[in-house]
Amino acid sequence: MRRKLVIRFHLETNAVSWVSADAVAEGPATLKTGSLAEAAMLAQGAKVNVIVPACDVLLTSVTLPATNRRRMLSALPFALEDQLVDDVSELHFAVGQRDKSGLVSAAVVALSRMHHWMSRLHEAGLQPDLLLPDTLALPYVEGEWTLLLEDAG
Numbered sequence: 001m002r003r004k005l006v007i008r009f010h011l012e013t014n015a016v017s018w019v020s021a022d023a024v025a026e027g028p029a030t031l032k033t034g035s036l037a038e039a040a041m042l043a044q045g046a047k048v049n050v051i052v053p054a055c056d057v058l059l060t061s062v063t064l065p066a067t068n069r070r071r072m073l074s075a076l077p078f079a080l081e082d083q084l085v086d087d088v089s090e091l092h093f094a095v096g097q098r099d100k101s102g103l104v105s106a107a108v109v110a111l112s113r114m115h116h117w118m119s120r121l122h123e124a125g126l127q128p129d130l131l132l133p134d135t136l137a138l139p140y141v142e143g144e145w146t147l148l149l150e151d152a153g
Contacts, residue, residue: 007039007126008051008134009117020046040124047129050121054133056113058084061103069095076106086110107133 007018018039019029032038062079064072073095077088084091092114096105121128138146 003046004049005039005043005046006049006051006137007036007128008137009053009120011053011055014120018042036120036124036126040126043126048126049130049132050117050126050128051134051137052109052117052131054135056109057133058108059105059133059135060108061099061105063102064098064104072104076104080106080108084108 004021005018006021007016009016014035015033016036016039017031017033019031020042021029060080060083062076064075064079073093076093076095077091080093081088090111092109092111094107096107098104117131118128134148138148140146
């Protein structure tokens, strides 16, 4: 199993936090904060997951008739068009899983924001395997709350 590097972008700052996790890690992983270049030094051979601020990502769900993933992605912008303020041509869409009731989960982010994140990653020599909003990085246990408490400073 590949080692995993998790990088988290912070709001309105160029600093990032990261943790390098191994499937057979010896002891707890240590969270570090610094530049993206520092985090990139650990990326060789690792699966790179990037956590982005949830305030930049709309998480929603929609009913889509198509079962083919490519067709669902093509239909998604138009299925959500009436719920969005921005023009669909200025947005990036990601299709999630279909639930038991037929709703398909989706994530929407401004293309300018996505380009900003990707250009920062590429400049640091990183090719992410996954980008996800920080709300989806928290563990989920049905019927329970999960909170993330951070220092204000």
